[in-house]
Amino acid sequence: QVKLLQSGAALVKPGASVKMSCKASGYTFTDYWVSWVKQSHGKSLEWIGEIYPNSGATNFNEKFKGKATLTVDKSTSTAYMELSRLTSEDSAIYYCTRRGDNNYYFDYWGQGVMVTVSS
Amino acid sequence: DIQMTQSPASLSASLGETVTIECRASEDIYNGLAWYQQKPGKSPQLLIYNANSLHTGVPSRFSGSGSGTQYSLKINSLQSEDVASYFCQQYYDYPYTFGAGTKLELK
Numbered sequence: 555q556v557k558l559l560q561s562g563a564a565l566v567k568p569g570a571s572v573k574m575s576c577k578a579s580g581y582t583f584t585d586y587w588v589s590w591v592k593q594s595h596g597k598s599l600e601w602i603g604e605i606y607p608n609s610g611a612t613n614f615n616e617k618f619k620g621k622a623t624l625t626v627d628k629s630t631s632t633a634y635m636e637l638s639r640l641t642s643e644d645s646a647i648y649y650c651t652r653r654g655d656n657n658y659y660f661d662y663w664g665q666g667v668m669v670t671v672s673s
Numbered sequence: 674d675i676q677m678t679q680s681p682a683s684l685s686a687s688l689g690e691t692v693t694i695e696c697r698a699s700e701d702i703y704n705g706l707a708w709y710q711q712k713p714g715k716s717p718q719l720l721i722y723n724a725n726s727l728h729t730g731v732p733s734r735f736s737g738s739g740s741g742t743q744y745s746l747k748i749n750s751l752q753s754e755d756v757a758s759y760f761c762q763q764y765y766d767y768p769y770t771f772g773a774g775t776k777l778e779l780k
Contacts, residue, residue, distance in 0.1 A: 589769075597773075598760065598771050598772065598773045598774050599717070599760060599762070599771040599774075600771070601768050601769040601770065601771070613767055614768075615767075615768035615769075616768070617768075649716055649717070657722070658705065658764035658765075658769070659707035659719060659722040659723075659762070659764055660707070660709075660717075660719060660762075661719050661722075661728065662719075663716040663717055663718065664716065665715075665716055666716050
């Protein structure tokens with residue numbers, strides 16, 4: 555079955571960076587886009603950006619350009635997101651999700667990574 | 674960006690009741706709309722896509738409808754396991770955007 559297994563929670567200092575992973579299984583990794591979604595505590599969802607593992611093509615929410623970097627490792631079916639220059643506003647849960655090449659909704663989600671930015 | 678206005682923000686209903694959640698887009702999204710359910714401490718799960726198509730494994734008491742800028746999610750015969758937050762999402766245009774969510778509780 556389709557699974558997206560994300561890395562564990564992170565506690566990071568302001569100004570630092572954090573890199574999280576999303577390991578896919580149960581489907582052909584290169585056939586689906588991987589998106590990343592932010593959920594601040596008790597609030598709604600924000601789409602950060604997406605990457606197509608087959609080509610490395612990316613699309614970003616303008617709000618997160620310069621903040622998020624998306625990469626993949628096709629050999630391990632793993633997607634990565636690095637967030638830089640962290641502030642308290644970046645404290646949130648981050649989900650990876652999957653969508654089909656011709657479908658734009660998110661049919662499977664990872665369990666989420668809680669990132670806490672604190673000195 | 675396309676703004677998604679979801680209502681109500683919270684909802685209290687009894688078991689067996691029918692509930693409806695609305696989502697209004699700031700422009701026509703041509704049925705490019707999904708609904709997700711998020712239970713406390715869990716990740717969102719897809720319920721409905723393309724405004725009215727039921728995702729695999731989702732109970733038939735969930736249904737979606739609408740067109741243009743107005744969409745709705747209906748839950749027939751509310752069950753205890755339906756207690757959750759519900760979010761709409763448009764994917765007609767980048768950036769994908771979500772509604773603020775509706776928190777559904779049992780009365």
